[in-house]
Amino acid sequence: MDSDLIELAAAHGVATSYRDGERKIVEVDEDVVVRILGLLDVDAAEPESRTAALALAREKAATGALPGTIAHRVGATRVLPGPGVLIDAEGTRTDVTELPDDLTPGYHRLDLVDEQLGRDVTVVVAPAALPETPRSWGWMLQLYALHSSGSWGIGDLGDLRDFISWTGREHDADAVLLNPLHAITPVSPVQASPYTPSSRRFATPLALRVTDLDAYRTADEATRAQVDALRPDTVGDRIEHDRIWAAKRSACELLWHSAGRPEPIGAPDDLWQFAIFCSLAERYGGRWSLWPEGLRHPGAPDVDKLRLELAPRVAFHAWLQDQVQRQLAEAHGVAQEFGVRVVHDLAVGTDPQGADGWALQDVLAMGVHVGAPPDAFSQQGQDWGLPPWRPDRLDATGYAAYRDLLQAQLRHADGLRIDHVAGLWRLWWVPPGESPDRGTYVHYDSDVMLAVLTLEAWRADALVIGEDLGTVEREVTEGLVERNILGSSVLWFTRDIDTPGDPLLPPDRWNPESVATISTHDLPTAAGFLRGEHVRARADLGLLADPDAEKARAELDRLELVELLRELGLVVGDDPGEDQLVVAMHALLARSRSRLVLISPYDVIGETRQPNLPGTVDQYPNWRLPLPESLEELRDDPRVRVVVDELRLARPRSKD
Numbered sequence: 001m002d003s004d005l006i007e008l009a010a011a012h013g014v015a016t017s018y019r020d021g022e023r024k025i026v027e028v029d030e031d032v033v034v035r036i037l038g039l040l041d042v043d044a045a046e047p048e049s050r051t052a053a054l055a056l057a058r059e060k061a062a063t064g065a066l067p068g069t070i071a072h073r074v075g076a077t078r079v080l081p082g083p084g085v086l087i088d089a090e091g092t093r094t095d096v097t098e099l100p101d102d103l104t105p106g107y108h109r110l111d112l113v114d115e116q117l118g119r120d121v122t123v124v125v126a127p128a129a130l131p132e133t134p135r136s137w138g139w140m141l142q143l144y145a146l147h148s149s150g151s152w153g154i155g156d157l158g159d160l161r162d163f164i165s166w167t168g169r170e171h172d173a174d175a176v177l178l179n180p181l182h183a184i185t186p187v188s189p190v191q192a193s194p195y196t197p198s199s200r201r202f203a204t205p206l207a208l209r210v211t212d213l214d215a216y217r218t219a220d221e222a223t224r225a226q227v228d229a230l231r232p233d234t235v236g237d238r239i240e241h242d243r244i245w246a247a248k249r250s251a252c253e254l255l256w257h258s259a260g261r262p263e264p265i266g267a268p269d270d271l272w273q274f275a276i277f278c279s280l281a282e283r284y285g286g287r288w289s290l291w292p293e294g295l296r297h298p299g300a301p302d303v304d305k306l307r308l309e310l311a312p313r314v315a316f317h318a319w320l321q322d323q324v325q326r327q328l329a330e331a332h333g334v335a336q337e338f339g340v341r342v343v344h345d346l347a348v349g350t351d352p353q354g355a356d357g358w359a360l361q362d363v364l365a366m367g368v369h370v371g372a373p374p375d376a377f378s379q380q381g382q383d384w385g386l387p388p389w390r391p392d393r394l395d396a397t398g399y400a401a402y403r404d405l406l407q408a409q410l411r412h413a414d415g416l417r418i419d420h421v422a423g424l425w426r427l428w429w430v431p432p433g434e435s436p437d438r439g440t441y442v443h444y445d446s447d448v449m450l451a452v453l454t455l456e457a458w459r460a461d462a463l464v465i466g467e468d469l470g471t472v473e474r475e476v477t478e479g480l481v482e483r484n485i486l487g488s489s490v491l492w493f494t495r496d497i498d499t500p501g502d503p504l505l506p507p508d509r510w511n512p513e514s515v516a517t518i519s520t521h522d523l524p525t526a527a528g529f530l531r532g533e534h535v536r537a538r539a540d541l542g543l544l545a546d547p548d549a550e551k552a553r554a555e556l557d558r559l560e561l562v563e564l565l566r567e568l569g570l571v572v573g574d575d576p577g578e579d580q581l582v583v584a585m586h587a588l589l590a591r592s593r594s595r596l597v598l599i600s601p602y603d604v605i606g607e608t609r610q611p612n613l614p615g616t617v618d619q620y621p622n623w624r625l626p627l628p629e630s631l632e633e634l635r636d637d638p639r640v641r642v643v644v645d646e647l648r649l650a651r652p653r654s655k656d
Helices: 003-011 030-039 047-063 157-171 214-218 221-229 241-258 269-284 303-309 311-338 355-359 391-396 400-410 446-459 474-482 526-531 533-540 547-567 578-590 631-636 638-650
Strands: 017-019 025-027 069-073 078-087 093-099 106-112 121-126 136-141 175-178 199-203 341-346 369-372 382-386 415-418 426-430 440-443 463-466 487-490 514-517 596-599
Touching (some): 003 047, 030 440, 121 446, 157 175, 175 415, 175 596, 199 311, 199 355, 199 400, 214 241, 221 241, 269 303, 269 311, 269 355, 303 311, 311 341, 341 400, 341 463, 400 415, 400 446, 415 446, 446 463, 463 487, 526 533, 526 547, 526 578, 533 547, 547 578, 578 638
Parallel strands (some): 136 175, 136 596, 175 341, 415 463, 487 514, 514 596
Antiparallel strands (some): 017 025, 078 106, 106 121, 369 382
16 A cells, blocks of 8 residues: 555544454555545545645645644643634633633633634533542343333333332442433334434333323323223243334324324424434335435425424324433432432444434445454454444534434433443444455544543533443553543453463452443353353354354353352352352452442343344344343342342442
8 A cells, every 4th residue: 555545544544554353463455445535525546636635634734723623621731723712602702822721611612813723613621530430339231121010011111210219229229221222213123223223312112111101191091991902912032122112102192192192392403303204214114215315314305395294293203202201311310319320321323224324414424334343253344234423524513413412311311331432432434335344444533532421421420331342452441541431341351361371350350440240232141151052052053163162162161260259269069050150250240349340130030041142133032032030020039139139248338
């Protein structure tokens, strides 16, 4: 690759090489770099256009001009390239030659006297760090898998409220981490994966407790009877998203009509836009790229015309979303009453054909898929099918879409987990039509991404967890630690990489600035690990090249874990039973240095099946497995009390 292309790519944050999982340098194909630059509106296809683009990049760098958005941390100073005027959120204007160390956290605007150096620059002023998370414990809950006598075939916000009330009152739990509750596109087939949502700015109506709606309480007896008759029976051990959504939609339509077809008062523009998308999807299908041309952009000429025609459906979907937000707020209110922190989960991206793909297409790299480069886990790389932010468009718009997203997620939350947190630094872009091994990394301004995240979390008094598993660059770890953002420590992966054989680390050597868990939704449960279920499931589906070798390795991993538990005095006897080992694993977590420990009902009650099996789509019931026990049964299960006692003994709640 010639030096001009390398320089041009670097100027726009496009990697021409990277280090793989074994830290070996991998060179990116030149044509991939050229294609990615083209997706950023940089023409590098021909020598002449490449020369012109490089000249522009050099000229901009030579002037010392500021980008459209910069980050600034309280307690630091920053010398500006020239004098200017700083305007705060209240409109107060201050002449400056540097950004001082005592600015109020928030979004400021900067105009430099020399327009070439920067006009209307957004300055994100963030606290130096978030408050430290106290030593505590809680639950991580796949809400859709929870079920009770009051829910309709899928875990709902009534179940969440009751779960929080139970664990807050009886266990003194400190936190509940939820799977993403992002919005679906309200047409069949309903996407089961919470990590491929239609919108991350809104919440899923699948989580509504229909019988908790005010419209249900005030409805006449005949209407309530009609609604009750729609409740779907649970059939088998699979969550049937389409059938459940059809039932809840019909029930909510009945109640909305009985309540006089109300509209949410003072609803923001983005809610109405989301409701328009839902209404258009009902008429034209769930893939907006196949809609009539005049509807394929929220600003397209026919959208307003159809909004009038579809006004009743638009009003219904706006009301429906308002009801979800109300129930989220109610659950959060119960959590605050019991001192339980509700932590939401932010997926990496959204379905490109979903509501956010339609509404935010001007700041997304449409056609590009986020993924991962080839590694030992996936030799062909990974394609997650999600469009990434365009860093140049974020910069030019003051990161408005990103900060709106975070504000929406933190509206009824005390914390936020960031899936694939390394994506705040860089994402693996796969060009349209290419396989995932034909991609490269595109870098983001991590200072700004972190500043916006830290600022919004600070405003919400929320903790932040970064999912930093796998191959993570040192700058990611350092950036999280500097800002008191917790990383992730998983029992299966917490190993001493400086010792031959990478043995498991004892809990007193775990990363203190992390959240400790036994597993994740993509990994084997405690009982599944002990029984080798994660190997058996993949072997049965033909996903393993050498099943016998995988089984042998799994048995060695099991023996290693049992030996560590024995060395720590957490198990006794030569042949400890599964129940004893599961309790011992939780005792190990409780004794770890990690600030926050999260336990899962899957692990506590001995479920062997993991929620999601990576590498599968329809071969495995991903995201469709309910917990084997109802919420009522969970409350009475003695295994819960035994595990909880281990956590409460090692991590008593502060009296403050």
